[in-house]
Amino acid sequence: MELNYxxxxxxxxxxxxxxxxxxxxxxxxxLQLNNIDMAIIHMKxxxxxxxxxxxxxxxSIFSISLLLEQKMKVCENKGIEMVLxxxxxxxxxxxxxxxxxxxxxxxxxxxxxxxxxTYKKDKATKLDIDIYxxxxxxxxxxNGDIDKKILEDRSREIKDVIKVDDGYEAIFYFNxxxxxxxxxxxxxxxxxx
Numbered sequence: 730m731e732l733n734y735x736x737x738x739x740x741x742x743x744x745x746x747x748x749x750x751x752x753x754x755x756x757x758x759x760l761q762l763n764n765i766d767m768a769i770i771h772m773k774x775x776x777x778x779x780x781x782x783x784x785x786x787x788x789s790i791f792s793i794s795l796l797l798e799q800k801m802k803v804c805e806n807k808g809i810e811m812v813l814x815x816x817x818x819x820x821x822x823x824x825x826x827x828x829x830x831x832x833x834x835x836x837x838x839x840x841x842x843x844x845x846x847t848y849k850k851d852k853a854t855k856l857d858i859d860i861y862x863x864x865x866x867x868x869x870x871x872n873g874d875i876d877k878k879i880l881e882d883r884s885r886e887i888k889d890v891i892k893v894d895d896g897y898e899a900i901f902y903f904n905x906x907x908x909x910x911x912x913x914x915x916x917x918x919x920x921x922x
Contacts, residue, residue, distance in 0.1 A: 744802065745782070749775065777812075778805065787815040788862055789824040790903075792833050797860075800840040807848045810855045812873075817862040827904040836869070839887050839899055843871045846880040859895070865903050872896030 752775045759768035778801075785797040797813070804811040826832065847856045854874035861868040872895055880897070884890065890899045 748778070748802075748805075752778075777810070781811060781813045784813040784815045787817050788860070788867070789817060789819045789821050790826060790829065790832075790862075790867070791823055792829055793836060793867065796833055796837055796840075800837075800844065803840075803844055804847075804856060807844065808853055809844065809847050810853065812855065812857045813860065814858070815860045815862070819862055819864065821908040821910060823909045824906050825909050826906045832867070832901050832903070835887075835901060836867075839869065839890070842880065842883045842887050843875065843897075845883060846875045846877075847873060849874070849876075857896070864906060866900055867903070868898065868900045870896050870898050 752771055756768045756771045756775075759765070759771065781801050782798060785801065786794045788794045788797065801811050801813070843856060843858075847854050856871065856873040856875070859870040859872075861870075870893065875897070887899070890897050892898075
């Protein structure tokens with residue numbers, strides 16, 4: 730599992746570097762052509778990407794953070810402006826849960842459905858996602874330019890999504906969450922004696 734995370738992280742960092750270089754080249758080209766308005770649009774895009782990317786890693790379950798980063802890139806490629814807000818009540822930087830693979834798979838399907846429900850060919854759209862992480866669960870609230878018909882058609886793929894005042898909510902419960910840094914620190918300390 731550790732090798733998989735390391736490999737995914739390396740790939741993600743390579744893709745991020747490539748994406749940012751592309752954006753900077755576009756900005757540079759617009760500045761050379763004295764097209765300041767387009768340069769500013771692409772600068773805002775780079776700022777939003779960086780902002781969302783850092784928000785992804787507020788989550789203490791690393792595989793979920795990586796997944797959020799990947800889904801953010803999918804949105805960007807489809808012209809969907811994804812805006813993440815993350816509120817985590819966890820003191821730990823990294824945790825493990827026993828049902829991690831199941832949770833990540835459910836979240837991936839959930840995002841796929843909401844991305845498809847938001848995507849409009851040749852039209853910019855926006856998908857707002859509020860994420861709340863607690864000791865035993867993670868909650869997502871989706872709002873924005875969501876096509877309700879597409880969402881209803883695909884809803885059988887994602888269970889337990891409910892309509893709430895702020896949009897659509899899905900909650901995933903963790904099995905046996907444990908803080909990995911505290912565990913590794915304890916074992917390192919005990920090995921010193």
